[in-house]
Amino acid sequence: MTSAPPDFAPLRTERLTLRPLRPGDAAALHRLVNDWEVAKTLARVPFPYPRALADTWIASTWAQIEAGEAWHLAVIGEEGGAEHLVGCVGLTLARARGRDGRTAELGYWVGRRFWGHGVATEAAGRLCRWALANLDIAAIRASALKDNPRSQAVLARIGLRPAGEGVQTFLSRGGPMPVLLFEGGREEITGDAAPPPLADAAPPPLADAAPPPAADAAPPPAADAAPPSLGGKPVLLVAAVALVDADGRVLLARRPEGKPLAGLWEFPGGKVKPGETPEAALIRELKEELDIDVSAACLGPFTFASHTYEKFHLLMPLYLCRRWQGEVRGVEGQALAWVRPQKLGGYAMPPADKPLVAMLRDFL
Numbered sequence: 353m354t355s356a357p358p359d360f361a362p363l364r365t366e367r368l369t370l371r372p373l374r375p376g377d378a379a380a381l382h383r384l385v386n387d388w389e390v391a392k393t394l395a396r397v398p399f400p401y402p403r404a405l406a407d408t409w410i411a412s413t414w415a416q417i418e419a420g421e422a423w424h425l426a427v428i429g430e431e432g433g434a435e436h437l438v439g440c441v442g443l444t445l446a447r448a449r450g451r452d453g454r455t456a457e458l459g460y461w462v463g464r465r466f467w468g469h470g471v472a473t474e475a476a477g478r479l480c481r482w483a484l485a486n487l488d489i490a491a492i493r494a495s496a497l498k499d500n501p502r503s504q505a506v507l508a509r510i511g512l513r514p515a516g517e518g519v520q521t522f523l524s525r526g527g528p529m530p531v532l533l534f535e536g537g538r539e540e541i542t543g544d545a546a547p548p549p550l551a552d553a554a555p556p557p558l559a560d561a562a563p564p565p566a567a568d569a570a571p572p573p574a575a576d577a578a579p580p581s582l583g584g585k586p587v588l589l590v591a592a593v594a595l596v597d598a599d600g601r602v603l604l605a606r607r608p609e610g611k612p613l614a615g616l617w618e619f620p621g622g623k624v625k626p627g628e629t630p631e632a633a634l635i636r637e638l639k640e641e642l643d644i645d646v647s648a649a650c651l652g653p654f655t656f657a658s659h660t661y662e663k664f665h666l667l668m669p670l671y672l673c674r675r676w677q678g679e680v681r682g683v684e685g686q687a688l689a690w691v692r693p694q695k696l697g698g699y700a701m702p703p704a705d706k707p708l709v710a711m712l713r714d715f716l
């Protein structure tokens with residue numbers, strides 16, 4: 353069994369820290385969970401809860417994090433400058449793949465004296481968003497006892513939706529109990545079925561912001577001309593690139609937690625700012641995001657995406673680039689993957705990218 357704490361950077365929320373459990377948490381954990389009001393809501397917790405079980409369980413959570421099987425974390429709050437254990441939250445990878453990919457099972461409990469403050473929603477929501485952005489999962493499942501409306505409300509607030517009923521064995525209750533099942537995908541939980549264009553990305557002009565007057569130029573648009581829109585939605589112009597290395601592999605970058613569509617893999621790039629050309633935007637983005645220098649001459653127009661999201665219409669020229677200067681690195685801490693064209697389909701990507709992947713596979 354693992355004897356060193358797992359390598360896991362704590363997750364923070366406004367009021368809480370989620371970090372691996374420590375041996376020193378065992379006494380507080382035992383005190384909080386060896387409470388009938390808490391234990392009776394939990395399937396895998398016996399009651400009474402033996403003190404020694406706290407030590408064994410903490411050690412087993414380390415091994416599970418190291419193995420990439422489950423992430424059970426201590427929820428730590430602060431009171432009067434001192435840290436204290438408030439509860440636990442965990443996600444366990446399901447063995448079987450669901451329809452859209454792997455799923456993880458969510459569980460949590462909060463010590464009775466911390467009830468009623470939104471702790472479970474804050475901690476479980478944070479862990480779910482982290483997991484969707486960093487693990488290879490497409491959905492999260494959970495269950496709550498039929499007679500536990502508080503927990504059902506927490507799951508609904510995180511974005512999980514009812515998914516039927518079931519029966520589960522509860523150690524604490526000594527037998528099978530009826531439960532309600534819940535499930536949520538990336539869109540429900542991260543709330544970005546449709547990433548809104550950010551304020552600074554308000555529909556960029558498709559031409560230069562202030563074209564120099566020229567004698568033979570076409571007449572400027574009337575001052576009250578509507579901003580570019582397609583199908584009644586503002587246009588979001590994004591420039592992206594398929595960087596191809598000497599082995600013919602394509603670079604994908606993972607959208608980090610906090611951004612719309614977090615956890616999906618994309619072609620590096622970003623929004624074209626007012627007054628920029630797509631090439632200039634890409635050169636800037638590649639420096640900012642990957643620390644490489646690319647010249648416009650090395651950006652070959654390849655194809656484009658035209659996709660209607662709920663709040664905007666995305667127009668995204670995709671360039672091909674085989675030459676750049678510098679070592680590619682994820683400056684913003686984003687995960688990167690060099691992927692063989694035939695394997696691109698195995699990466700969850702934004703809906704707009706699906707046709708691009710098929711074209712790249714055929715072309716490369």
Ligand SMILES: Nc1nc2c([nH]c(=O)n2[C@H]2C[C@H](O)[C@@H](COP(=O)(O)OP(=O)(O)OP(=O)(O)O)O2)c(=O)[nH]1
Pocket residue numbers: 547550553590591592611612613617618619620621622623624666668702703704705
């Ligand atoms: N870069 C990139 N964006 C994509 C792809 N597919 C896709 O739908 N998009 C969408 C997601 C976003 O709504 C938008 C890109 O916006 P972004 O927020 O990543 O742009 P940015 O890098 O300028 O971000 P920021 O500085 O404003 O945070 O385009 C893709 O393959 N690459």
